[in-house]
Amino acid sequence: MLPALQQTKQRVQSIDILRGIVMLIMALDHTRDFFHATAMTEDPLNFDTTTPILFFTRWITHFCAPAFVFLSGTSAFLAGKRKSRKELSIFLMKRGLWLLIVEIVIMSLIFSFNPLYNIIFLQVIWVIGWSMILMGLLVRTSIKLIVIIGAVLFFGHNILDYVQLPQQGPGHVIWSILFTAFGTVFKYGETRFILDLYAILPWTGVMFLGYGFGKLYQEPDDVKRRKTILTIGFAVIIFFIVLRYVNLYGDPSHWSIQKNGLYTFLSFLNTSKYPPSLCYLCMTLGPVIVLLALTETVQNKFSGIAAMYGRVPFFYYVLHFFLIHVICVILFFVSGHTSKDIVDMNSPFLFRPQHFGFSLGIVYVLWITVIFVLYKPCKWFDTYRKTHSQWWLSYL
Template sequence: MIQLDKSTQRIAAIDWLRGIVMILMALDHTSWFFNTNRIFADSVLLYETGDLFAADQFLTRWITHICAPTFVFLAGTSIAISNIQRREQGISNSVIDRELLLRGAFIALLDLCVFSLASGKFILQVLYAIGISMMLMVPLQRLGARVVFFLAALILAGSELLLTALWQPGGEVPLWLALTFAPVFGETYTVLYPALPWLAIMMLGWVFGERLMSRQPGLWPLERLLMVSGLSALVLFVLIRSIDGYGNLFMHLGGNTVVHWLHISKYPPSIAYIALELGLMAIIFALLIRLESAKAVISHNGPILVFGQTALFFYLAHFGVLAALRLVLEHGGLEQTYWITLLVLIILYPICRIYRSLKWHYPQSLLRFL
């Protein structure tokens, strides 16, 4: 059974998983800043048929694919857990809804303002998708877990059908479609994370959070639920890639190597991508819950836990660290990418610990939005 940290009202397995994601994300973004041969071809818009990839470069990029789906899924899980805990404390639904709306708006505006200003054009990335999804979760959670799960499955399964009818990769994309389903890499604006597929992932995470907090008797243990769900998702991935039709979002098999099988669409997320990454996430999550249930020694200052408990702050701060390091370090290959990633994590660890202490000491301050 998952253990709740009495002092912080947090679940260690969730923070561990989020911390692992932060470390992998730092690797990907360090590669973006410093790796001269970085691969970025996770979409039909970015890939030329027949392109060959160096296996080490491809796998360095691929292992970070789990980051965004896991982060968004856990955001949904955290919303469900937090809302239930706050209701038990006597906080009204209107206050809870207002806080969620404000936090979602704040996170979305970080992309619209901070990152767009730094990029010199409007750019909507994962923070836009998370923020908008949080705001939409306010009315959606009123529908109940079963309806939310059905709607999430409908969005994920039907997105490709909609895009096939409305989207020509490389052609003109209306703004409403760019904001909701289809990515755009333009000169005036870029949308990497159209909101609705990622909203569906957050909805799944919210449903899981409701299940995690449920006190109904006779339910499957969480480890079994996650393991069965994860293995089922991986089977679905294998089926989709084997059939090589619907579910790949135009990123069809170019061969029968491991690289070809794992080269799937993230922009926008295909069913194959979501099944693979959420499947792997669920299995890792189950193992972490088992580790927590075994009452393993939990260091409250362990780097993975600290990074997981300060995830949004880590996300913002690591860009500042990378920008500073780029002033003094040169581009290089994978070896340099990995050791610079380690340097980034070493720099961020004490900063994140200080931030965590401040946030816990002043729980009603503006720091709560991070």
């Protein structure tokens, strides 16, 4: 194999490994949402009620959305090397529109199992879709402009923490959708709601910077490239530590001294995801970038499995939510619940009453089970993609 081709393969491999790891970790949080006894009644990041293991169970999954969005931008750049600017622009906009449809029509149904769509969920697929559409509009300009806009959104959106924004009316809706959504509920009918968890533009900044990051993979010197990526990753980590320690800008929730050193440390790590603060994004993306450099040359059984999951992220994402909810339905009836308990007005999910669930240990067992069950389907789809070239495969 020619060195240049092998180099490209290694770059893609490192991205797939990391993406696969975060996809597996992501399933832990979603398993906890559906199966942990206190998932609907207590915040795992609330220091008055949480435990260190519960806190870290939630905290470790913070890395998933930033990594997934950032790497989506990087993958878009790499895909663009095989397309003209016009072709890439059209592809990104079409794929972004497709993701919006998937989020509203398919994922909302899988989340809730409610065919009446009383609740529409806007989550990470929603912001990836819009970010791809916006990127599709900009790829015809220059990578420099995309990076500048991304940096302004990434570093500057927390300025809004100090601005009095509209609390109602169209202005409130627009600002929430674009910048400040944090589980914001929009009512669009007597019994119909939109639950917006992900504000679009802060995440768009992440994707735009990920797109610019992709340019590093044009560096032909493997060692120099890895050193550059490591430097960037550690710089982001240091920036997070300093910014968080100063406690003035970058997160609306300041850290504080707690009852002991461990909980004070947890307070330091307890950055805001909804909407994603600058501290949150630096805390998560710094280690992600470091791992991108460290996994470039890794070749072992685990990296192979992780890369396999990472090559089919969309397929895995949709399927893992469906599997989790199906298991929830089974355990719902096994645990003694009946049809009268299917709908709980305090829960957005059917077959998942507010007071239902198991210990954290059982949650971990169910998480491993979900990953294990999905291995064969994901491996099959990975093989299918490698051996087929239908146009629609590029949208999955």
